[in-house]
Amino acid sequence: MPYLKHITIFPIKSLDGLEVTQATFLKGGAIAHDREFAIVDQHGEFVNGKHTDKIHRLRSVFDLPARMVTMTNQDSRPVPEISSGRRATGTLSLVK
Secondary structure, eight states: OOOOOEEEESTTTSOOOOOEOOBBTTSSSSSTTTTTBBETTSSOOOOOOOTOOGGGEEEEEETHHHHHEEEETTOOGGGGOOSSOOOSSSEEHHHH
């Protein structure tokens, strides 16, 4: 008999997932808090792992009830260096 082994949501597209014990399905079939946010560069363009390998250097820890994320960089480079093919001059922004 099939069963659900685990549920992993990704609150910020392209960053680490968060394993949860329960999930709420929204109208249209999306899972609450899954890919609710995305990272954009200073030009408003999405930054993701498909086009920007550097995004994989980021580690993220989520606190869903507080709606907070802590991000660190694996190789000790400043997080603002991650952009979609261009060097970012400011901080990365999250969009909902």
